[in-house]
Amino acid sequence: MSQAPQLVVHRDKELMAQAAAARLITRIVDAQSSRGSASVVLTGGRNGNGLLAELAAAPARDAIDWGRLDLWWGDERFLPEGDPERNVTQAREALLDSVPLDPKRVHAMPASDGPYGNDVDAAAAAYAEELARAAGPENHGPVPTFDVLMLGVGPDTHVASLFPELPAVRETERTVVGVHGAPKPPPTRISLTLPAIRSAREVWLLAAGEDKAQAAAIALSGAGEIQAPAAGARGKTRTLWLLDAAAASQLPRSLYPPASP
Ligand SMILES: O=C(O)[C@H](O)[C@@H](O)[C@H](O)[C@H](O)COP(=O)(O)O
Numbered sequence: 001m002s003q004a005p006q007l008v009v010h011r012d013k014e015l016m017a018q019a020a021a022a023r024l025i026t027r028i029v030d031a032q033s034s035r036g037s038a039s040v041v042l043t044g045g046r047n048g049n050g051l052l053a054e055l056a057a058a059p060a061r062d063a064i065d066w067g068r069l070d071l072w073w074g075d076e077r078f079l080p081e082g083d084p085e086r087n088v089t090q091a092r093e094a095l096l097d098s099v100p101l102d103p104k105r106v107h108a109m110p111a112s113d114g115p116y117g118n119d120v121d122a123a124a125a126a127y128a129e130e131l132a133r134a135a136g137p138e139n140h141g142p143v144p145t146f147d148v149l150m151l152g153v154g155p156d157t158h159v160a161s162l163f164p165e166l167p168a169v170r171e172t173e174r175t176v177v178g179v180h181g182a183p184k185p186p187p188t189r190i191s192l193t194l195p196a197i198r199s200a201r202e203v204w205l206l207a208a209g210e211d212k213a214q215a216a217a218i219a220l221s222g223a224g225e226i227q228a229p230a231a232g233a234r235g236k237t238r239t240l241w242l243l244d245a246a247a248a249s250q251l252p253r254s255l256y257p258p259a260s261p
Pocket residue numbers: 043044045046047048075076077087151152153154158159160161184
């Protein structure tokens with residue numbers, strides 16, 4: 001059962017990234033201690049990459065058993081392998097190239113010059129199959145139960161590559177879809193859908209900067225998920241919004257700051 005979102009507001013985006021990196025280390029170590037391994041879904045965008053860079057710099061990062069960590073992506077820009085705009089390329093630079101991950105556990109989304117060529121729908125279907133293969137009977141569905149799934153939030157309230165009103169955000173069956181005509185470049189993308197996102201134990205939404213203030217206020221004030229995709233991103237056990245003060249500046253007073261006792 002999804003809980004109401006919890007909000008944590010940090011002074012600025014640097015502190016937000018550092019605190020989120022510390023939180024992620026703890027969460028991964030806890031999952032590895034209780035289940036043997038951990039699975040995390042990464043996001044593209046400045047805030048997601050800022051968090052990864054802070055994780056790379058954190059002395060406690062080696063508390064993580066990197067060989068027992070599965071990494072997945074919430075979305076990808078459908079571009080050639082190694083393109084600097086690909087989310088996986090940016091994640092490699094920020095963190096992945098500097099830690100001893102098991103390459104078999106790094107589940108990058110296909111590139112536009114990979115086995116599916118420029119057929120983004122076939123590439124999305126292949127990623128859905130990869131997720132389904134990784135899901136065990138205990139997951140009760142076509143995707144593994146991710147421990148933490150992170151999402152940046154766009155100024156238009158998009159998350160992953162689920163943009164307001166576009167077909168991808170309306171998807172209720174498939175776990176991964178090809179996205180055509182995205183308003184944020186590049187226009188062709190691959191994205192997890194809301195049902196796949198909601199199979200995660202914890203969903204963390206990262207929003208920093210004044211340009212996110214309206215989006216956060218809308219998504220947290222009861223908007224519908226078709227108009228405001230961030231409103232539909234919820235975890236099974238926890239939904240956490242990690243914000244900086246600027247992104248929290250337009251939240252209704254009933255949400256933040258918390259009422260005093
Ligand atoms: O491929 C992408 O661009 C994303 O995955 C996208 O959903 C991103 O996370 C948001 O647009 C927030 O981006 P910022 O953190 O840069 O604002």
